[in-house]
Amino acid sequence: MSATSQGAGPRPLTITLDGRPFAGTEGQTIAGMLLAARRRSWRTTSVESAPRGVFCGIGVCFDCLVTVNGSRDVRACLRRAADGDVVETQHDPLPGVTS
């Protein structure tokens, strides 16, 4: 009925988060790659400077936002990783709020 991939399997790929490499395979999301490496948080909140990572996992909550190849506010749980993606954590302190 449907093809099975017994052969080559998904190709490996590497991304970086703030310069640190993370390995995964084609088809994984950025959040999936980070979680698989036991990284639990990447964004820092504006008010309390608190860490956040995946919460809803399906693009609803916007907790997992990252910058991907210079493009801000990408939901890491939705975006499929591409080999060589340069991912950066986000932290936007509120004016007048110490962090």
Add this chain to the structure above:
Amino acid sequence: MSRRTVVVVGAGPAGLSAARAAARAGADVTLLDASDQVGGQFWRHRALPGGGTAPDEPTFHHGWGTFTALRDVVATHPRVTLLTSAQVWALERLDAGVRLRVLVGPADGAGREHLTLTPDALVLATGAHDRTLPFPGWQLPGVTTAGAAQALAKAERVAVGDRVVVAGAGPFLLPVASSLLRTGARVLSVHEAATPASMARGWGARPAGLLGAAHKAGELGGYVGTLARHRVAYRLGEAVVAARGDGRVEEVTVARVDARWSPVPGTERTVAADAVCVSHGFTPRLELAVAAACAISPDRFVVVDDEQRTSAAGVWAAGELTGIGGAEAALAEGWVAGHHAASGAPDDAGLARAARRRARSADFARRLDAAHGIRGGWTSWLRDDTLVCRCEEVDAGTLRAAACATGSADLRSVRLTSRAGLGPCQARICGRTVAELVGATEPAPGGDTGSAPAVPDRRPLVVPVRLGDLATLPDVPAADAP
């Protein structure tokens, strides 16, 4: 002359079924999904190169064969155009019908392609997402919705943690625990807030009556068996009432709850865990239905008639958008919606079969609510410093103070004063909770089609859109025709 055009938004069970039925009835169908694969949350699966299927994929799903059949139809049918990675970001009402604004390309990417659609008929099958009630510490990394754990397990075989507690309410907790086990996580326990008495009220006193339809009971029995084999306790009348940790969750407090979900003092115990997956039900994705001016019921679902037709001309709806009925109901509703949206013959035999299947599932939502529906006592596990709005980091104390200061239960003024619900998720996570905490009034029964429904579900922009994308938006002539 030209064939009737039907756009279906959402390619989960309801949308896939609607697209197939509409094509079968002779329409030209465009099926859109924001994801880059079809299947929705229910059949979310590993994305392999060349569209291959992972050998273990069927073990993560129910009805995988039904899915592959539907997927093959929408991929190959000459009258179906399948557009994945297609995010509808706005719906405008026209004199006749609607106009959809779509961006096609990688999630949240810059420079995505614009697409504008003005179909003869629209079928909304946008589904639902988890509803998670706040508790102290729920903002810690490692606390996720049950749906997040399920999505990562199904799509990537990634477990959200090594030692996981699953909690909340509803039968969905069981497949989530099962998927976590399959991905190698240790599931410590599953805590269902519903008490044995309310479980019996919804599903019947005997386990065999658990989910009405026989195969559903079998399905759940299978999960319970899986939990038993892995020695995972499934405990009724319990809730995770707090999470603690330094920068990530390290332990949770579990407590017994009474029939109203108030924690019973003295029953608290601490469980060490590095992940906690919590969901208390589902809430429909109403943005497009609200933008189309579809009537919304007091319990926040799209109102449909026997033909799955909404109150908005030319707009049908199916699946969780119309009530939490599960995949079987969604498939049947999608069939009916797609067939009628395509102006199919009323005496169609397939339609009659779908309507009968739909009728068999009709009781599910009522039973689900009777057994697992959120009870008001949960608010007693909130503290003043418990975050309610995760985006704007507004706690329960601030929210209550704002409600007092504004002197009313008017949701808009409470939100503007406290900023709850004004962050990036646009109140998708906290909207209903905020409304309930400040005692905001719900819209009139039957949905006030003329005026704006209660604030939380009204989002003129369905998702955030980059200014650069708006700048490249092609002009649409005022009097354009489909």
